[in-house]
Amino acid sequence: MLLDRDLGNLHHAANTLFEGMAARSGIKIEDCYLQKRLEGMRILGPGGAAVTVPAKGYFIDRQRFDDHYLRLAEGSGVVLLCGVARAAKLDGNRRIVALGEDQIEARVVVDASGVESTLARQAGLKPMRHPEDIAWALEAAVEHPGLGEELLFQYWIGSMAPGWKATFSPAGKDKATLGVFVRGHGQNVGSFFRGFLKRFKAYKAAQYRDIEDMKILSVKRGGDPIAALPGEMAADSLMVTGGAAGQSGLAYGMRAGAICGTMAGKAVAAGDVSRKALSRYEQLWNAEFYWEYRMGRASLQTLREMKDDEIESLVRGLNGKTIISNGSFLKKAMYSGAKVALARPRTVFDLVWSLAKG
Ligand SMILES: Cc1cc2nc3c(=O)[nH]c(=O)nc-3n(C[C@H](O)[C@H](O)[C@H](O)COP(=O)(O)OP(=O)(O)OC[C@H]3O[C@@H](n4cnc5c(N)ncnc54)[C@H](O)[C@@H]3O)c2cc1C
Numbered sequence: 001m002l003l004d005r006d007l008g009n010l011h012h013a014a015n016t017l018f019e020g021m022a023a024r025s026g027i028k029i030e031d032c033y034l035q036k037r038l039e040g041m042r043i044l045g046p047g048g049a050a051v052t053v054p055a056k057g058y059f060i061d062r063q064r065f066d067d068h069y070l071r072l073a074e075g076s077g078v079v080l081l082c083g084v085a086r087a088a089k090l091d092g093n094r095r096i097v098a099l100g101e102d103q104i105e106a107r108v109v110v111d112a113s114g115v116e117s118t119l120a121r122q123a124g125l126k127p128m129r130h131p132e133d134i135a136w137a138l139e140a141a142v143e144h145p146g147l148g149e150e151l152l153f154q155y156w157i158g159s160m161a162p163g164w165k166a167t168f169s170p171a172g173k174d175k176a177t178l179g180v181f182v183r184g185h186g187q188n189v190g191s192f193f194r195g196f197l198k199r200f201k202a203y204k205a206a207q208y209r210d211i212e213d214m215k216i217l218s219v220k221r222g223g224d225p226i227a228a229l230p231g232e233m234a235a236d237s238l239m240v241t242g243g244a245a246g247q248s249g250l251a252y253g254m255r256a257g258a259i260c261g262t263m264a265g266k267a268v269a270a271g272d273v274s275r276k277a278l279s280r281y282e283q284l285w286n287a288e289f290y291w292e293y294r295m296g297r298a299s300l301q302t303l304r305e306m307k308d309d310e311i312e313s314l315v316r317g318l319n320g321k322t323i324i325s326n327g328s329f330l331k332k333a334m335y336s337g338a339k340v341a342l343a344r345p346r347t348v349f350d351l352v353w354s355l356a357k358g
Contacts, residue, residue: 001080001081001104002073002078002079002081003097003099007080008082010066012066013062013139014249014250015065015171015177016038016057016169016250017057017250017251018057018058019057020356021356021357022058022251025258027251029058029060033062033065033067033068034058035058035171036148036170036171037056038059038151038152038153038170039054039056039057040052040151040153041053041055041153041154041355042152042153042155043155043351043355044156045156045308045315046157046159046312047309047312049312049315049316050319051315051319052152053352057356059171059172083099083102084099086098086099086100087119088106088119091105093236093237094237095108095109095237097109108237108267108268110239110260111244112241113244114243115134115222115223115243115244117240117243117244119238120238120245123235125235125238125240126232127230127231128245129231130227130228130246131225131228133163133183133297134183135183136183136185136188136189136221138179138189138190138220139177139178139180139221140179141175141216142176142178142214142215142217144211144215145208146174146208147170147204147214148172148173148176150168151170152170153168153169153170155167156196157303157311157315158308158312160196160199161180161182161192162184162192162304163182163304164182164224164226164227166179166181168200178197183300187223201214225246226296226357227354228246228248229294230245230246230285230290230293233260233281233285234278234282238278239263241256242256247289248293249357251357255288255289259285263278263284264281266280295350296350296354296357299353300350300354
């Protein structure tokens with residue numbers, strides 16, 4: 001059974017992903033939700049230095065993407081239910097999910113309720129190691145003639161979006177999104193968005209006539225656990241996955257959900273849903289992803305300490321270098337000896353990995 005409080009009116013924010021991460025997560029991009037193909041990302045420093053990183057990427061129609069996966073789930077026999085889970089209390093070897101007046105009994109409950117999840121924490125888990133490091137975001141859907149036809153995502157780093165990034169994602173034709181993702185300045189990041197908007201319009205003024213008239217169509221807010229790092233992911237009859245467990249990024253979140261769901265199914269089939277049995281998910285996730293996330297966090301911590309002129313020099317220094325070859329992102333092999341690398345985070349590579357992760 002899949003329970004969601006917004007079923008029928010889902011409004012998820014994430015709408016871009018890169019091929020390297022989609023492929024690694026087992027996601028085949030389908031035409032039914034693909035909105036626009038992109039050729040890579042342009043990283044911009046606070047003073048205008050820029051570097052282009054070739055990598056296939058996609059802007060997706062998130063509503064259609066969700067519909068596609070909901071249909072697949074239904075087709076596999078999953079019952080979809082609209083409702084708010086208020087608690088998931090342990091009762092012997094199962095949990096009782098409270099939904100207002102009703103309740104559901106489940107051998108295993110998977111908390112996939114996003115960064116603001118409370119279920120796992122109510123059960124005594126600490127699913128993120130650094131919840132204080134969630135990047136709070138404001139992303140606007142915008143419209144201006146031809147703006148969506150660009151072929152590169154653009155990511156600005158520096159004090160216009162402290163601790164993480166400001167983004168421009170072309171969505172095809174006249175549509176695009178603009179966003180800021182900020183760490184360490186609370187959840188209200190509107191002032192950073194306004195500052196970025198001004199900078200963006202100035203940057204694009206030569207390219208687009210009347211960019212000042214660009215329309216803001218809608219706005220989404222939320223948290224991205226890009227540097228929060230997963231913590232405890234399993235308790236008796238309970239697992240946590242996706243943003244709720246600090247597993248940031250659409251593609252990697254889906255892969256984490258697949259590992260989680262597979263292990264939940266195996267545990268139920270084996271008749272053992274104890275924390276120990278469900279922790280196999282934690283072990284598998286750690287083996288597949290831990291060092292990537294750890295290095296990504298290290299690079300973002302380094303970035304956070306850097307002043308704008310240092311970031312500008314970093315980006316300028318990258319210009320002309322090939323950061324990524326044959327479109328594959330930071331293969332696992334790069335993380336051999338990761339403990340040593342942690343002392344000297346490979347800021348550039350890990351930063352690009354974080355940018356690509358979403
Ligand atoms: C503005 C913004 C833009 C982003 N853009 C990108 C991007 O382009 N690419 C990318 O890879 N990542 C992006 N991210 C990060 C990305 O959203 C997350 O890392 C990831 O997609 C989270 O997915 P999730 O399914 O775990 O959580 P969510 O997408 O938050 O979904 C949680 C679901 O749980 C439901 N829910 C919550 N509480 C309850 C409850 N009590 N009972 C029942 N249902 C409940 C909600 O309705 C929701 O459907 C973005 C984040 C933000 C904030």
